[in-house]
Amino acid sequence: MSFIEVRDIHKSYRRREVLRGASFYAEHGECIGIVGANGCGKSTLLGILSGSSKAESGHIFYDNHDATKERGTFLRYTGFVPQDNPLLSHLSVYDNLRFWYCETGRRIDDDMAGGILSRFGLDAYRSYDVSKLSGGMKKRLSIACAIARDPQVLILDEPGASLDIVCKEDIKNYLRSYVNTGNTVIIASHETGELELCDRIYLMAGGRLTELEFLRRSVRSSADIADTLIRYIRIPEVRQ
Numbered sequence: 034m035s036f037i038e039v040r041d042i043h044k045s046y047r048r049r050e051v052l053r054g055a056s057f058y059a060e061h062g063e064c065i066g067i068v069g070a071n072g073c074g075k076s077t078l079l080g081i082l083s084g085s086s087k088a089e090s091g092h093i094f095y096d097n098h099d100a101t102k103e104r105g106t107f108l109r110y111t112g113f114v115p116q117d118n119p120l121l122s123h124l125s126v127y128d129n130l131r132f133w134y135c136e137t138g139r140r141i142d143d144d145m146a147g148g149i150l151s152r153f154g155l156d157a158y159r160s161y162d163v164s165k166l167s168g169g170m171k172k173r174l175s176i177a178c179a180i181a182r183d184p185q186v187l188i189l190d191e192p193g194a195s196l197d198i199v200c201k202e203d204i205k206n207y208l209r210s211y212v213n214t215g216n217t218v219i220i221a222s223h224e225t226g227e228l229e230l231c232d233r234i235y236l237m238a239g240g241r242l243t244e245l246e247f248l249r250r251s252v253r254s255s256a257d258i259a260d261t262l263i264r265y266i267r268i269p270e271v272r273q
């Protein structure tokens with residue numbers, strides 16, 4: 034069994050079935066990309082993978098633990114960076130981090146000073162209200178909050194959207210090093226720059242996932258990703 038096994042996930046909103054048997058797998062140290070047209074169900078799937086929302090049926094295994102039966106598994110294995118930053122905007126950067134650090138047994142100051150947080154450049158902003166941060170700093174803080182519990186799996190929903198090129202590059206470098214230490218990244222993205230990080234890429238269409246095997250890192254060229262996505266991605270039909 035792979036480190037992460039996602040099997041036959043179904044999810045509907047009212048009568049519309051968005052996920053119709055989505056399945057995929059991921060190993061330790063892999064970066065997995067999820068691509069697909071706007072509205073095809075990528076965010077819905079990532080919400081379920083992180084435990085933020087529930088599937089109607091199907092199973093998600095993290096390291097042989099069925100997260101759909103033992104809900105604590107989501108908390109133990111995953112950190113989630115949703116599209117909209119899950120930050121408390123009236124609190125400071127430091128207080129947001131405190132919220133996620135409580136019960137971890139780790140100290141924010143240690144992680145700022147040369148620890149995992151030092152990579153995010155948040156130290157200078159520690160007393161800022163989140164409402165006064167730029168979009169890029171908010172995204173850095175959201176990632177910092179997601180990794181507070183030192184998860185083995187980081188799930189990101191379009192992390193680079195609306196960020197400047199320097200911030201995108203910083204986040205990419207961080208993700209590269211996170212994967213290189215044996216962790217797993219699952220990322221939904223429309224950006225070829227982010228998809229270049231991925232070892233394997235799945236296309237979501239019709240509520241299911243299909244691996245685009247010719248986009249495996251071992252066989253693709255850097256030009257392949259954009260060409261392929263343009264050919265394969267179709268906006269889903271919506272029944273009224």
Ligand SMILES: Nc1ncnc2c1ncn2[C@@H]1O[C@H](COP(=O)(O)OP(=O)(O)OP(=O)(O)O)[C@@H](O)[C@H]1O
Pocket residue numbers: 046047051069070071072073074075076077078
């Ligand atoms: N809470 C909700 N209630 C009803 N319908 C929803 C809800 N959330 C999502 N949907 C619908 O489910 C479908 C899939 O949405 P989802 O956000 O998962 O797509 P996506 O692939 O992430 O899109 P995008 O690329 O635009 O971010 C869309 O048709 C959307 O309108």
